[in-house]
Amino acid sequence: MKSIKQNSPQAVVAIALITAACLTGDSMLYIALPTHWEQAGLDSLWEVGILLSINRFIRLPLTPAIGWAYARIGVRTGVVAAVILTGLLTVGYGLADGFAGWLLLRCLWGVSWTLLRMGAYLMILDCTDEACSGAVFGRYNGLFRLGSLVGMLTGGFIADLWGMPAAAFGFGGIALATLPLVLRYAPTVCVAPKETEPLLQRLRQVNTPAIVRALGSGLLIAAAYQGVVASSLSHLIRSNWGTAVALGFGAVGAASLSGGLQALRWAWEPWLAPWFGRLSDGPRGRRKILGALLVVAAVLLGAVSLQLPLGLWLAAVLGMQVTATALTTIGDAAAADAAQSRARTTVMTLYVMATDIGAALGPFLGYLLAELRGAASMYQAAALWLFALGLWWLSDGFRRRSSVA
Structure with a gap:
């Protein structure tokens, strides 16, 4: 079994912390902007909705261009540019006044995040191989989501006390402060391999069952968790229990309960994500574990859609969040496995695009379905497509075992 390459543990931790620092400002906006939109110079809440989603749609057409650029400028240049741009944009959140300025900043954040995410994936691919990619991606996913936790928990608090500009300036400074980490660790990994074949030939190379399954998994897992769950859990709580939920210590608002339940995931990921990654690297194999x-x-998604007794429902939500940690980590590792022997940059570019499409389509299709059949139908639909995807992975595992036998 091949081990993780020399110096790669430090490099993976470094790029995870860089990503976490750059994510704090964006995560802060999801808490602070809906309540401080007037201070930001906006005229209505619908503008907030556009600003919090436009970066995802911007990323879709940009991802192929950034994948192409990485094959020419190298990982170090791309990550340095992403960190500088993120720091300046986050500071800009504290200076923007009016919808047009905010829209420009959020579109540029889409560029910056794609640069950073692609650079991180390419760094990690150079640090590992199929034998240990689960553990490495688990370590990365667990650490970088600390940025979401810090941004969400402290961003609203700082904005309430000193205003949103104070939070923006602080998180922008934190992002820029990671530049020494980039300069220290990015040179230890290779630049993205330049793929000189024509585009159609590269697409034919990646048209294999393993790569198609990995891309489909990235899309559907992102649609379920980044799309449906992240955008609608508070809506589901409000639909089933009203605007306030009675817990043992008192009533909690639907938004607060949803935020707390989702923040728990970011809190346990530094420990759980690497464990699931190592589990998938083990003798049972990634396919069976991912399918199961x-x-x-x-x-669990089906159970969450039901109006169960509150204690049982909360347990189902926590279980669902654990599976989100596991599936995101193992799905990333499966994509890395598929990219090891094929056009690496092309595969990871397509994987990033697939997850972005899933994250963007999940809320749109989910809320469209909710309008027709109610909030519970969003989770039932996500349960159906994950169940079908699980059977696809399990059937592949059974076929491989039969062929070996």
Whole structure:
């Protein structure tokens, strides 16, 4: 079994912390902007909705261009540019006044995040191989989501006390402060391999069952968790229990309960994500574990859609969040496995695009379905597509075992 390459543990931790620092400002906006939109110079809440989603749609057409650029400028240049741009944009959140300025900043954040995410994936791919990619991606996913936790928990608090500009300036400074980490660790990994074949030839190279399955998994897992769950859990709580939920210590608002339940995931990921990654690297193999977890996730999503006794429902939500940690980590590792022997930059570019499409389509299709059949139908639909995806992975595992036998 091949081990993680020399110096790669430090490089993976470094790029994870860089990503976390750059994510704090964006995560802060999801808490602070809906309540401080007038201070930001906006005229209505619908403008807030556009600003919080436009970066995802911007990323879709940009991802192929950034993948192409990485094959020419190298990982170090791309990550340095992303960190500088992120720091300046986050500071800009404290200076923007009016919808047009905010719209420009959020579109540029889409560029910056794609640069950073692609650079991180390419760094990690150079640090590992199929034997240990689960553990490495688990370490990366667990650490970088600390940025979401810090941004969400402290961003609203700082904005309430000293205003949103104070939070923006602070998080912008934190992002820029990671530049020494980039300069220290980015040179230890290779630049993205330049792929000289024509585009159609590269697409034919990646048209294999393993790569198609990995891309489909990235899209559907992102649609379920980044799309449906992240955007609608508070809506589901409000639909089933009203604007306030009675817990043992008192009533909690639907938005506060949803935020707390989702923040728990970012709190446990530094420990759980690497564990799931190592588990998938083990003798049982990634395919069986991924397939089984997808089926379990489908059952839990179906349970969350029901109006169960509150204690049982909360347990189902926590279980669902655990499967989100596991599936995101193992799905990333499966994509890395598929990219090891093929056009690496092309595969990871397509994977980033697939997850972005899933994250963007999840809320749109979910809320469209909710209008027709109610909030619970969003989770039931996500359960169905994850169940089907799980059967796809399990059937592949059974076929491989039969062929070996």
